[in-house]
Amino acid sequence: MYKSSILADNYPSKGYRRYCARLPRPPRLTLGRLVLLVTVSLCVSSIVVFYSHALPYEWESKPRQILEEIFPPVKRMPVAKPLAPLLDRRPCYGPRNVLLSQSPDDDLVSVELDNSYPVPFVGSHEDLGLQKSWMTADGRYGPYGYGEDDLETYNRSKVNWEEVDWSQLQNDCLDLNAHRFPLYPTPVTSVQRFQFRNESMVPEVRTWDEFTPTRRTAIVVRAYDGYKYTPEDMYNLRSLIVEAGLRTGGEYSVFLLVNIRDVDANVFASDESYRAALEKAGVPKELHGISVLWDEHLLRSWYPKIEEYKTEYQVFQPMQLFALHYPEFDHFWQLELDMRFLGDAGQYLDSVSNFARNEPRKQALERSTFLHMQHKYGNYADFAAAVDAVNNGSSHVWGPLRIADVHPIGPVPPVKNPVDDNFEWGVGEDADVIVTSYCANVLAPTTPWVYKDWIHGFSAGTETPRFFCPPAIMRASRALLLAIHSSQLQDGLRIPSEATLPSFALWHGLKLSYPPQPLYWHQQDDQETFDGWYRGGAANSSTGLGPDDLRHPNGNGLTWWWEGKWPRQIMDTWFGDNASSSQEDTPYLLSVKDGKVYAPNLAMHPVKTHGR
Incomplete structure (x- = not known):
C-alpha cells in the first residue's frame, strides 16, 4: 500500500481522502508479470556477460553504454597531446665535488x-x-x-x-x-613517508x-x-x-x-x-x-x-x-x-x-x-x-x-x-x-x-x-x-x-x-x-x-631474461676474472684488443654477485 493511502485513512480532510482515492494503485504482481520480469533480468545479465567476454575484439564504445548503466562511470583521460620539450639540462656536481x-x-x-x-x-x-x-x-x-x-x-x-x-x-x-x-621538484630525503593505512595522512x-x-x-x-x-x-x-x-x-x-x-x-x-x-x-x-x-x-x-x-x-x-x-x-x-x-x-x-x-x-x-x-x-x-x-x-x-x-x-x-x-x-x-x-x-x-x-x-x-x-x-x-x-x-x-x-x-x-x-x-x-x-x-x-x-x-x-648464468660469465670476463688474451676464448659479444676486453652497450639481467 502506498504511503499516501495510509495517510488518507488517518487524515481528517474529506477532500484529501477523495484526492488519494483517485491516485493509481500499484499493479498486482501476477505470474505472467513475474515471468516477464525474470526474463528481462536474465537477458540484461546475458548481454553484460557476453560483452564482458567479447570485448577484447570489439571497439570499446559498443558495450560502454550497457556497462555504464550498471556500473558508475569514472573520469576518463583525454586523448594525450605531446608535451613540449624541457629546457636544456644544466650540469650538476658529482661525487668529486666538481661539475x-x-x-x-x-x-x-x-x-x-x-x-x-x-x-x-x-x-x-x-x-x-x-x-x-x-x-x-x-x-x-x-x-x-x-x-x-x-x-x-x-x-x-x-x-x-x-x-x-x-x-x-x-x-x-x-x-x-x-x-x-x-x-x-620535491627533494630526496630519508624522511619516512610510508605509514600504516590507519595512521597515514x-x-x-x-x-x-x-x-x-x-x-x-x-x-x-x-x-x-x-x-x-x-x-x-x-x-x-x-x-x-x-x-x-x-x-x-x-x-x-x-x-x-x-x-x-x-x-x-x-x-x-x-x-x-x-x-x-x-x-x-x-x-x-x-x-x-x-x-x-x-x-x-x-x-x-x-x-x-x-x-x-x-x-x-x-x-x-x-x-x-x-x-x-x-x-x-x-x-x-x-x-x-x-x-x-x-x-x-x-x-x-x-x-x-x-x-x-x-x-x-x-x-x-x-x-x-x-x-x-x-x-x-x-x-x-x-x-x-x-x-x-x-x-x-x-x-x-x-x-x-x-x-x-x-x-x-x-x-x-x-x-x-x-x-x-x-x-x-x-x-x-x-x-x-x-x-x-x-x-x-x-x-x-x-x-x-x-x-x-x-x-x-x-x-x-x-x-x-x-x-x-x-x-x-x-x-x-x-x-x-x-x-x-x-x-x-x-x-x-x-x-x-x-x-x-x-x-x-x-x-x-x-x-x-x-x-x-x-x-x-x-x-x-x-x-x-x-x-x-x-x-x-x-x-x-x-x-x-x-x-x-x-x-x-x-x-x-640470454643476456636478458628472468634467469640465466651467461650474464655473470660476461661480467667476469670483462672484469678480468676469466680474462683471456685471445678472442677465441672470450664470449663473442666482447671484443679483445691489445689485451683489453671491451663490452658493447646493452643491459643485462640477472647478474648475480652472490652464490657464484
Whole structure:
C-alpha cells in the first residue's frame, strides 16, 4: 500500500481522502508479470556477460553504454597531446665535488674499434636510438671506484665514498635544474613517508586527474635487509645515480627500496625504529639518504583483501604505495640489484623512454607479443609491417580491453575503427607501462606460464583476458599504479607480478610499449635455438597476437631474461676474472684488443654477485 493511502485513512480532510482515492494503485504482481520480469533480468545479465567476454575484439564504445548503466562511470583521460620539450639540462656536481661537465675523472671512456659491432639476437641499437659504444670495465666503472685500489694504474682522483651523500647530490642537482620543470621538484630525503593505512595522512585513494605532469621519473631499485653489497654492486648503483639522476639534470631520482624481512623490527612504530631498521639492514652509509623501507606488515595494512604478499605474486605492491606517497613523479622504474648497464645508464633509459613515447598505440600489444629479430625481419619498421600485415591493418585491442571488474580511465580512441588510424594515435604520448621483454596471452592454448590459474577477485575467473611479460622489471605511470592500488585496496583484485602492469594497463586502456632492447644469445650461430624463439614469426601466426606455439627454448643463455648464468660469465670476463688474451676464448659479444676486453652497450639481467 502506498504511503499516501495510509495517510488518507488517518487524515481528517474529506477532500484529501477523495484526492488519494483517485491516485493509481500499484499493479498486482501476477505470474505472467513475474515471468516477464525474470526474463528481462536474465537477458540484461546475458548481454553484460557476453560483452564482458567479447570485448577484447570489439571497439570499446559498443558495450560502454550497457556497462555504464550498471556500473558508475569514472573520469576518463583525454586523448594525450605531446608535451613540449624541457629546457636544456644544466650540469650538476658529482661525487668529486666538481661539475660533471668539467670533471674528466667522472667521464665514461668509450672507444671505436675496427671490428664490426655484434648484431643482437633480439632488438636493435639503431632502432632504439642507442649508442654503439665499446668500453672496458675501467672505462665504464672507473669513475665509481673500479680499480681505485691499484695505485699504479688508477689515473682518476679517489673518492671517499663514505662521505658521499647521494640524496644531497641529487637535491643539489634539482635546485640547479628546478626552472626546467612545471613544478618545483620535491627533494630526496630519508624522511619516512610510508605509514600504516590507519595512521597515514595520505588519502587512501588518489586518481590520475589530481595531478599535472611533473616530467620526472623515479628509479626504484629493489633491495632487502641483510644483503651484502659487493664492490660491483656499488659501482652499479653509483653509476645509475650519476648517469640517470645527475647527468639528466634531475629528470630521474634514484631510490633504494629496502624490504625489511625481520617481522619483529616494528619499522613504522616510530622514527627511531625506522632509523634502527635502516642501520640494521646493512645498507651502505652513502645510500642511507635514498633508502625507503617497507615490510609485509605495511602491505597487509593497505591490502587486507589480497591475502598474498610474496614477491612472485605482488612485487608491485610496494611500488603502488610508492606512487601513492611519492606522487611528484610521473613514472616509476622498478629495477633490480642484479641488473647491469654496460653503457651509460641514463642514455639507455632515455632511449627506451623516447622509443616508447614515439610508438603508436595501434598494434602495440601485437608487436609486444613477437620478438624483433633483425636476421629474420630486418629493421623495426619491417618488423612492424609484418605484424600489421598479419593483423590486416586492425588491432585486437582498441581502447580498453573491457572486463566487468575494471572501470577504465584511459581515453576513448579518436576513431572508431583501428583500420582508420594511420598509426597516429599515441605518437608523442608517454607509455603507461614499458616492458623489458615480450608479452604472451595467458589464455592461449600453448601458454607455458606456471601462474596462469592464479587469479582472484575477478568475475570471469581464469577466463579473464590477461597478458604476462617476464621479468617484472618495468616502468609504470603514476596513473596506472594508483589505479591498481585502488583495485587491490577496494576490490581485492590480484594476478601474479609478471601480469600485473601489462594487464591492468590494457584493462584501463592505457598505453603499453615493448621497445626493441638489444639482447644476445650465448651461441652466435645457433640456428636451431633462433628458430625455437622465432616460432614462425608474425607471418605464420593464425591470430596475429603472438606465435601459435608459445613454448620456447630454455632462456639460460640470454643476456636478458628472468634467469640465466651467461650474464655473470660476461661480467667476469670483462672484469678480468676469466680474462683471456685471445678472442677465441672470450664470449663473442666482447671484443679483445691489445689485451683489453671491451663490452658493447646493452643491459643485462640477472647478474648475480652472490652464490657464484
